[in-house]
Amino acid sequence: xxxxxxxxxxxxxxxxxxxxxxxxxxxxxxxxxxxxxxxxxxxxxxxxxxxxxxxxxxxxxxxxxxxxxxxxxxxxxxxxxxxxxxxxxxxxxxxxxxxxxxxxxxxxxxxxxxxxxxxxxxxxxxxxxxxxxxxxxxxxxxxxxxxxxxxxxxxxxxxxx
Amino acid sequence: xxxxxxxxxxxxxxxxxxxxxxxxxxxxxxxxxxxxxxxxxxxxxxxxxxxxxxxxxxxxxxxxxxxxxxxxxxxxxxxxxxxxxxxxxxxxxxxxxxxxxxxxxxxx
Numbered sequence: 412x413x414x415x416x417x418x419x420x421x422x423x424x425x426x427x428x429x430x431x432x433x434x435x436x437x438x439x440x441x442x443x444x445x446x447x448x449x450x451x452x453x454x455x456x457x458x459x460x461x462x463x464x465x466x467x468x469x470x471x472x473x474x475x476x477x478x479x480x481x482x483x484x485x486x487x488x489x490x491x492x493x494x495x496x497x498x499x500x501x502x503x504x505x506x507x508x509x510x511x512x513x514x515x516x517x518x519x520x521x522x523x524x525x526x527x528x529x530x531x532x533x534x535x536x537x538x539x540x541x542x543x544x545x546x547x548x549x550x551x552x553x554x555x556x557x558x559x560x561x562x563x564x565x566x567x568x569x570x571x572x
Numbered sequence: 573x574x575x576x577x578x579x580x581x582x583x584x585x586x587x588x589x590x591x592x593x594x595x596x597x598x599x600x601x602x603x604x605x606x607x608x609x610x611x612x613x614x615x616x617x618x619x620x621x622x623x624x625x626x627x628x629x630x631x632x633x634x635x636x637x638x639x640x641x642x643x644x645x646x647x648x649x650x651x652x653x654x655x656x657x658x659x660x661x662x663x664x665x666x667x668x669x670x671x672x673x674x675x676x677x678x679x680x
Contacts, residue, residue: 493642504652514640518606522640527649530632531591535648539604539640 452563453543455515462513462520467549469557474549477558482548484562491540491566496522498548500532500558507532509551514564516544541569575600575620575671577661585680586653594625596647596661598671604639622664623647627677628657653679 460470467473483497498510510532512522522538532550540546543565550558576599586592598620605617623635633649660674 517640519638519640521638523638524636526634526636528630528632528634530649530651533593533648533650535646536635536637537642537646539642 451545451561452565453516454545454563458517459513459515459520459547463549466511466521466524467551467557474557474559477550477560480548480550480558480560482546482560482562484546484564486563487565487567488540489567491542491569493537494540494546494564494566495535495537496546496548497535498533498550498560500550502532502550502552504529504531506552506554507550508553510534511549511551512538513547513549514538514540514544515547517541522546540564540566542566575663575665575669577663577671577673579659579661579673579675581675581677585678587680588653588655590653591650592653592677594649594651594659596623596625596649598623598645598647598663600644600665602637602639602641602643602645606639618666620645620663620665624662625649626660626662627651629660653677655679 456471463470479501481499481501484494488494496512498512500507507527509527510525513520514522518541523536525534543563545561545563547559547561552558578597580595582593582595583590600620602619603615603617604619605614607615609615617639619639619641620637623637624631625633632651635647637645656676656678658674658676660672662670662672664670
């Protein structure tokens with residue numbers, strides 16, 4: 412009799428706990444867009460962090476995901492040696508100081524930096540991506556904000572070897 | 573031998589106040605320093621690490637490409653065409669070679 416009671420309680424707590432955990436993860440994903448973005452294919456935050464520190468002196472946590480930054484890159488690139496990337500910021504021209512671009516798994520995560528001086532916040536180029544990884548556009552504004560947009564690029568043939 | 577640069581404006585003759593795209597293509601192998609030749613030796617890095625664009629002597633953009641920029645790289649910028657002027661692009665690679673090209677932007 413006693414044994415049975417224990418079992419029943421066990422199952423209830425189990426069900427309750429799992430439902431709670433599931434709701435918790437869903438909620439967390441919805442509340443924190445940066446966390447939801449963390450599910451990008453092939454990301455390597457440790458390597459990215461290294462590049463960010465070197466170039467900006469700031470880490471991944473200092474970046475804010477912003478819908479004002481538009482990053483256009485192919486989702487699948489046949490050759491990593493030549494990936495067209497287009498970055499545009501929906502901000503007044505005099506607010507943008509620089510545009511930086513990173514790729515998580517490149518030996519040197521910084522792809523390029525552009526310092527803009529009064530022209531429209533737009534930049535297009537072709538980059539090398541070593542292997543399937545997110546490409547990240549970081550727009551640096553004059554008041555020191557760092558706005559981020561990321562997109563994962565799947566690479567069939569690597570571009571750095 | 574200096575580096576060959578091509579500059580193009582789209583539209584070629586913008587109206588005043590219109591957005592014009594400045595497209596720069598540089599002919600350069602952009603060796604990243606990680607590739608090997610046929611006998612397995614590392615090819616030394618030689619990429620363009622500095623591109624400066626000026627308009628009538630005023631710097632409008634400076635690009636610092638890293639080894640992660642493709643061979644024969646393309647750089648494109650956008651600006652509001654307010655007046656005619658001379659756009660000058662200069663670049664420098666790791667071997668110290670330089671290239672320079674000027675193009676005249678004329679309003680329609």
